[in-house]
Amino acid sequence: MRIGAIEAGGTKFVCGIGNEHGELEDRVSFPTEQPEQTLANVISYFEGKGVEAIGIGTFGPIDLNPSSESYGCVTTTPKPGWSGFPFLRTIKEAFDIPLGWDTDVNAAAYGEAKWGAAKGLDSCVYYTIGTGIGVGIYAESKLVHGLVHPEGGHIKTRRHADDHYEGNCPYHGDCLEGMAAGPAIERRWGIKASELPTDHRAWEYEAYYIAQALTTAILMLSPKKIILGGGVMHQNQLFPLIRAEVQQSLNGYVSSEALRSGIHEYIVPPGLGSNAGLCGALALGLAAMGQ
Secondary structure, eight states, rough: EEEEEEEOOEEEEEEEEETSSSOOEEEEEEEEEEEEHHHHHHHHHHHTTOSEEEEEEOOOOOOOOOOOOOTSSSOOOOOTTTTTTTTTHHHHHHOSSSSEEEEEEHHHHHHHHHHTTTTTTTTTTEESSSSSEEEEETTTTTEETTOOOOOGGGOOOOOOOTTTOOOOTTTTTHHHHHHHHHHHHHHTTTTGGGGSSSSHHHHHHHHHHHHHHHHHHHHHHSSSSSESSSSSOOOTTTHHHHHHHHHHHHOOOOOOGGGGTTTGGTEOOOOGGGGHHHHHHHHHHHHOOOO
């Protein structure tokens, strides 16, 4: 079985081909440009490859309602040319095969549930913390959509007592993304996150804000695993800081061994590594086929 996968990011697109076991045999990436050129590159890649379905996990927000006129489109993105562009329809016109369609973070959560860190579990939450912050939710063996889809990167946060940064989100200022995404770190400290020392106070702030979001997810969704991906989480010193902050924030209220002695196995990096999004798109393609 040959399945196509598209991980559509605001900076780059990653396309690949894999099988029903989540094994990737090929992948390619190219910059995200105007939608017409970008999707022409996507279509060119898949032509003649004999894929039986294609899964798409994309940056958003997107329309997931099949009865909506804008279904299959990116909606309110500031990315020039993409708002309202018929992304899904353009792929469908090129390939008359089953297509899976969801957010990039929902796809990553799905991939991790199927083949990665949450394999065998019926729930998990996946956060990507990079240029932006997105949240994918897999609950009771289903991806969560609802009114639109989860946008947990924009929840309000309690400000760290020593942090006077105003926030970087153009919509909400000091929401989670505005305080903890990569650009917020760089603008607050005047240096890229990847260049900050591991003992810099930035990581104390970062752990504080991320832990608030995770605490909310635990209290609201009770997931069986929390997975943290994205470029900012390549700073491995963050994981113990975040785990400790979550325990302090919960203060023993949620009675679970996973949140006490097992928290190092509860809040984890992606089991699929950098392939979480692409493998998740594979899983979306399989689901579109009824697999």
